[in-house]
Amino acid sequence: MKKEERHQLIIQLLEKENIQKQEELVKALQERDIAVTQATVSRDIKELKLIKVPATGDGYRYSLPVESDEEMNEKLTKLIKNAFVSLDHMDKFVTLKTLPGNASAIANLIDKRFTKELFAILNDDDNILMITKTTQARERLFQELQKYI
Amino acid sequence: MKKEERHQLIIQLLEKENIQKQEELVKALQERDIAVTQATVSRDIKELKLIKVPATGDGYRYSLPVESDEEMNEKLTKLIKNAFVSLDHMDKFVTLKTLPGNASAIANLIDKRFTKELFAILNDDDNILMITKTTQARERLFQELQKYI
DNA sequence: TGTGAATACTAATTCAAC
DNA sequence: GTTGAATTAGTATTCACA
Numbered sequence: 001m002k003k004e005e006r007h008q009l010i011i012q013l014l015e016k017e018n019i020q021k022q023e024e025l026v027k028a029l030q031e032r033d034i035a036v037t038q039a040t041v042s043r044d045i046k047e048l049k050l051i052k053v054p055a056t057g058d059g060y061r062y063s064l065p066v067e068s069d070e071e072m073n074e075k076l077t078k079l080i081k082n083a084f085v086s087l088d089h090m091d092k093f094v095t096l097k098t099l100p101g102n103a104s105a106i107a108n109l110i111d112k113r114f115t116k117e118l119f120a121i122l123n124d125d126d127n128i129l130m131i132t133k134t135t136q137a138r139e140r141l142f143q144e145l146q147k148y149i
Numbered sequence: 150m151k152k153e154e155r156h157q158l159i160i161q162l163l164e165k166e167n168i169q170k171q172e173e174l175v176k177a178l179q180e181r182d183i184a185v186t187q188a189t190v191s192r193d194i195k196e197l198k199l200i201k202v203p204a205t206g207d208g209y210r211y212s213l214p215v216e217s218d219e220e221m222n223e224k225l226t227k228l229i230k231n232a233f234v235s236l237d238h239m240d241k242f243v244t245l246k247t248l249p250g251n252a253s254a255i256a257n258l259i260d261k262r263f264t265k266e267l268f269a270i271l272n273d274d275d276n277i278l279m280i281t282k283t284t285q286a287r288e289r290l291f292q293e294l295q296k297y298i
Numbered sequence: 299t300g301t302g303a304a305t306a307c308t309a310a311t312t313c314a315a316c
Numbered sequence: 317g318t319t320g321a322a323t324t325a326g327t328a329t330t331c332a333c334a
Contacts, residue, residue: 002318003317003318003319021307021308021309022308022309022310023308023309036319036320037319037320037321038308038309038310038320039309039310039311039319039320039321039322040318040319040320041309042308042309042310042311043310043311043318043319045203045309045310046203046209046310047203048203049202049203050203051200051201051202051203051212052200052201052309053198053200053214053215054194054195054196054197054198054199054200056219056220060195060328063200065202066215071205115264119268119282120282133268133282151300152299152300152301170325170326170327171326171327172326185301185302186301186302186303187302187326187327187328188301188302188303188304188327188328188329189300189301189302190327191326191327191328191329192300192301192328192329194327194328195328201327209310299334300333300334301332301333301334302331302332302333302334303330303331303332304329304330304331304332305328305329305330305331306327306328306329306330307326307327307328307329308325308326308327308328309324309325309326309327310323310324310325310326311322311323311324311325312321312322312323312324313320313321313322313323314319314320314321314322315318315319315320315321316317316318316319316320
């Protein structure tokens with residue numbers, strides 16, 4: 001079990017369970033036969049940027065990070081820089097072709113980042129099709145995406 | 150200086166300064182001639198639901214809360230329960246009539262909560278007009294809003 | 299109810315080992 | 317580069333009191 005896998009598992013655990021303390025995360029991981037200590041979990045939390053949130057009821061809980069626009073932009077830039085093939089538009093459509101396997105991650109980020117502009121977005125393994133709400137929105141979206149290239 | 154005032158000040162401080170530890174908040178408050186201890190700041194943080202965020206660079210910082218869906222739902226429920234007049238729909242439109250002065254706050258929350266469904270939302274003092282992306286989305290939105298009543 | 303002082307608890311880091 | 321054990325740093329809570 002590598003660190004990266006554990007990180008993924010931790011994210012899943014946080015979605016399901018109410019983790020209030022790092023020790024609880026340690027236990028939850030142990031139940032899945034992953035032996036780590038509080039020290040490691042503390043580092044994981046830092047790396048994953050998990051946040052400690054005062055719970056609505058009582059106590060505290062660990063929660064997934066809220067990505068800022070800047071962080072999403074950074075991610076998008078990296079992803080697109082690495083996987084870009086072509087970008088095109090027509091009417092209210094924008095298409096982005098990527099290297100195989102990369103469309104999904106990029107589409108997810110674009111979806112979050114451009115909710116305002118997007119009417120719908122869908123992708124297969126290496127293509128993203130975006131449908132914008134208006135032609136102006138298509139223009140904005142296309143120009144913004146060009147910046148990432 | 151009452152607690153409520155201090156809370157407001159803390160929120161302002163967090164927006165401006167990079168507060169990494171509760172002790173720093175204590176110091177920042179002392180500089181403004183407000184004498185409190187770490188214990189009090191800890192309670193303030195819990196009450197304000199401030200979160201401890203692993204910083205992008207190094208270390209940690211305290212930050213303003215992120216509202217969860219549940220919290221938005223709670224707020225919406227309260228607001229709508231208190232100010233509801235009528236709810237109606239037609240084609241891709243949904244209208245919500247409220248008591249005078251209440252439309253804006255409710256519209257803002259609906260906008261955040263139903264981004265997926267909404268194409269546009271606008272309000273005056275006591276009316277909200279929602280335009281959904283599709284008829285199915287209108288159906289979903291209308292049914293969800295009915296639950297808040 | 300709100301607070302500080304002391305304390306208990308939790309989390310982050312250091313340091314050594316791998 | 318990653319980890320656990322031990323330690324330190326930081327945070328939450330208890331308890332007494334205004």
